[in-house]
Amino acid sequence: MPKSHASLKELTLRGVILGALITLVFTASNVYLGLKVGLTFASSIPAAVISMAVLRAFRDSNILENNIVQTQASAAGTLSAVIFVLPALLMMGYWTGFPLLQTAMICACGGILGVVFTVPLRRALVVNSELPYPEGVAAAEILKVGQKPGGEDGGETRPAGGLREIMLGGVLAGGFSLLTSGLRVAGDSVSHWFSIGRAVFQLPLGLSFALVGAGYLVGIVGGVAMLLGVVLAWGVAVPWLTWLSPMPEGASLASFATGVWVSKVRLIGAGMIAVAAVWTLLTLIRPMVEGMRISLSVFKQGPGESGLDRTDADLPPRLLLKLTLLMILLLGATFQSFVADSGLPTLAAWTLVVAGVVLAFVFGFLVAAACGYMAGLVGSSASPISGIAVIAILASSMIFIGIGQAQDLLGRPESVRFMTALALFCTSVVVAVAAISNDNLQDLKTGWLVHATPWRQQAALIIGCVIGAVTIPPVLGLLYEAYGFIGSLPRAGMDPAQALAAPQASLMITIAQGLFSHTLDWTYIRIGVLVGAALIVFDWILGRFSRFRVPPLAVAMGVYLPPTVATALFVGALISWFVRGRVRAQALQAGADRARCEQASERTGTLFASGLIVGESLVGVVLAIVIVGSMASGGGDAPLAVAGPGFAPIATLIGLLAFVLMCVVFVRRVLGAAGAVGRG
Numbered sequence: 114m115p116k117s118h119a120s121l122k123e124l125t126l127r128g129v130i131l132g133a134l135i136t137l138v139f140t141a142s143n144v145y146l147g148l149k150v151g152l153t154f155a156s157s158i159p160a161a162v163i164s165m166a167v168l169r170a171f172r173d174s175n176i177l178e179n180n181i182v183q184t185q186a187s188a189a190g191t192l193s194a195v196i197f198v199l200p201a202l203l204m205m206g207y208w209t210g211f212p213l214l215q216t217a218m219i220c221a222c223g224g225i226l227g228v229v230f231t232v233p234l235r236r237a238l239v240v241n242s243e244l245p246y247p248e249g250v251a252a253a254e255i256l257k258v259g260q261k262p263g264g265e266d267g268g269e270t271r272p273a274g275g276l277r278e279i280m281l282g283g284v285l286a287g288g289f290s291l292l293t294s295g296l297r298v299a300g301d302s303v304s305h306w307f308s309i310g311r312a313v314f315q316l317p318l319g320l321s322f323a324l325v326g327a328g329y330l331v332g333i334v335g336g337v338a339m340l341l342g343v344v345l346a347w348g349v350a351v352p353w354l355t356w357l358s359p360m361p362e363g364a365s366l367a368s369f370a371t372g373v374w375v376s377k378v379r380l381i382g383a384g385m386i387a388v389a390a391v392w393t394l395l396t397l398i399r400p401m402v403e404g405m406r407i408s409l410s411v412f413k414q415g416p417g418e419s420g421l422d423r424t425d426a427d428l429p430p431r432l433l434l435k436l437t438l439l440m441i442l443l444l445g446a447t448f449q450s451f452v453a454d455s456g457l458p459t460l461a462a463w464t465l466v467v468a469g470v471v472l473a474f475v476f477g478f479l480v481a482a483a484c485g486y487m488a489g490l491v492g493s494s495a496s497p498i499s500g501i502a503v504i505a506i507l508a509s510s511m512i513f514i515g516i517g518q519a520q521d522l523l524g525r526p527e528s529v530r531f532m533t534a535l536a537l538f539c540t541s542v543v544v545a546v547a548a549i550s551n552d553n554l555q556d557l558k559t560g561w562l563v564h565a566t567p568w569r570q571q572a573a574l575i576i577g578c579v580i581g582a583v584t585i586p587p588v589l590g591l592l593y594e595a596y597g598f599i600g601s602l603p604r605a606g607m608d609p610a611q612a613l614a615a616p617q618a619s620l621m622i623t624i625a626q627g628l629f630s631h632t633l634d635w636t637y638i639r640i641g642v643l644v645g646a647a648l649i650v651f652d653w654i655l656g657r658f659s660r661f662r663v664p665p666l667a668v669a670m671g672v673y674l675p676p677t678v679a680t681a682l683f684v685g686a687l688i689s690w691f692v693r694g695r696v697r698a699q700a701l702q703a704g705a706d707r708a709r710c711e712q713a714s715e716r717t718g719t720l721f722a723s724g725l726i727v728g729e730s731l732v733g734v735v736l737a738i739v740i741v742g743s744m745a746s747g748g749g750d751a752p753l754a755v756a757g758p759g760f761a762p763i764a765t766l767i768g769l770l771a772f773v774l775m776c777v778v779f780v781r782r783v784l785g786a787a788g789a790v791g792r793g
Contacts, residue, residue: 336686342671384641
């Protein structure tokens with residue numbers, strides 16, 4: 114460790130303020146993207162680049178301060194994963210909006226518990242482990258690149274040219290989003306429907322720039338797996354089921370096939386997701402047990418106390434214990450406020466409060482170690498938070514069903530509806546814990562590589578959770594008021610085509626309501642379980658005889674997500690695969706340093722992709738503000754539209770041309786960055 118690092122500023126007021134501002138941007142972006150397509154993105158790298166570009170204006174800024182900023186910002190962005198569950202409470206009609214205090218407390222308590230649970234795992238899974246931590250290592254490299262050349266002093270940072278890539282991607286994606294969702298002069302998808310006999314097929318392509326960026330970050334393995342899911346859904350399942358069921362009179366091919374996909378094929382996808390999630394957790398039993406052992410033994414070892422090296426000092430165990438007790442008390446108060454509206458007898462109400470807190474705490478503790486290990490193995494973006502949510506809603510529902518039957522609470526429809534909502538409420542806490550656990554160790558790996566102080570990073574993570582917790586509820590409320598969710602529109606007369614899909618929340622409510630009302634169609638779920646099991650075996654065989662894999666969870670998501678989402682993701686993954694191959698070939702042909710060329714291309718591609726995601730998402734949030742303002746003043750839900758329905762064919766052509774042009778620009782930017790390094 115450079116000796117001078119010990120005297121550098123880390124957790125500064127200006128860094129916390131900058132981190133808070135970046136948090137607002139990335140949290141809003143992740144909430145929008147998650148509600149639209151069911152995916153969120155890791156914000157560590159773009160946050161690090163923005164931090165370096167801003168803090169370089171201060172002479173005493175340094176790599177450790179930049180590391181704290183990206184740590185704080187990434188924690189809040191990651192916390193937005195609660196949108197995988199919470200919108201279900203509106204979709205089922207239990208909530209009419211997002212209560213500020215309850216929503217914020219779920220996010221804050223779950224997030225802080227995620228930090229507390231993973232602090233004891235740092236030594237075992239970060240310091241003394243060979244886990245790759247892809248995003249953590251990449252963020253550390255970005256921070257080192259921004260350090261003053263030749264300066265181990267950690268002093269002034271030089272301009273972070275990567276900000277240009279984020280800005281360019283953001284402008285392109287934001288401009289296109291304005292054309293599609295605002296002015297309505299460009300289409301956001303292309304689909305061709307046809308039939309063979311009675312079987313209906315669809316050839317879809319989403320034109321979302323943000324999804325291309327997300328697909329680039331996911332990579333070719335995940336992209337191909339999702340495309341396989343689309344093929345299984347729309348090339349096998351939908352044609353087969355439409356062949357078996359005659360099309361109703363007056364229905365179009367699109368409406369008929371989409372109805373079959375929603376009511377039947379998505380249940381197959383749900384079964385696939387469930388079995389893939391269970392399999393993932395089974396593969397993590399050993400590290401999960403090891404993680405729990407370390408978590409329990411840390412209080413005897415006393416990390417964080419005096420005498421430890423600065424780079425090995427965690428938050429003190431006593432403080433962790435106090436934080437844990439405080440979060441349990443706050444969770445209890447939050448659950449009590451939720452249960453208070455149920456009208457249940459006092460004893461039954463308090464039983465449910467205690468059960469909810471214990472379930473959220475225990476299950477959160479269990480998944481924290483698993484998610485931390487998984488993030489180190491495959492990265493935060495690829496870690497199966499959706500799978501954790503499926504397991505959590507199944508466990509919560511079954512436990513609350515047992516309590517309800519024991520106390521005779523399930524005899525009335527109102528009680529069943531409340532118990533379903535409570536299971537979703539409890540699951541949202543578990544998802545918050547899992548999401549932050551997923552992010553925490555990744556950030557601590559970055560800190561370890563740049564010689565940061567762990568306890569300061571952990572403090573920044575807690576600050577990020579608090580800021581994210583107060584940001585998420587109003588953003589959720591704004592997006593709901595502007596667009597609504599599929600199946601839940603806040604006002605009559607809104608355009609359902611503009612509603613946000615919230616796919617994971619839709620899955621959560623399908624499972625929970627089906628379990629409580631005994632109406633879940635197990636036939637299609639069983640088919641999904643069998644298909645998922647077959648994919649697990651297929652993936653295992655591939656792993657034995659080749660380097661290529663087909664992650665079952667990604668295939669399941671391809672079945673469950675709208676096909677225009679998965680195909681746009683595949684385009685981004687295809688760009689990632691193509692440019693990596695071209696960079697290797699160019700470096701070999703020019704006799705350049707292949708590793709440096711690949712590093713430059715990967716950095717440029719990651720930042721440009723992040724810009725695409727942030728740009729489209731932020732314009733979506735801004736348009737939401739405009740739409741809500743228009744409707745509040747008596748206007749429509751498309752105040753900026755300049756084209757009517759008759760313009761649709763031309764709009765589709767404009768959208769397709771713009772999409773192709775963006776892909777060309779994307780490829781040229783990445784290859785150009787690698788070529789510049791090769792020539793230099």
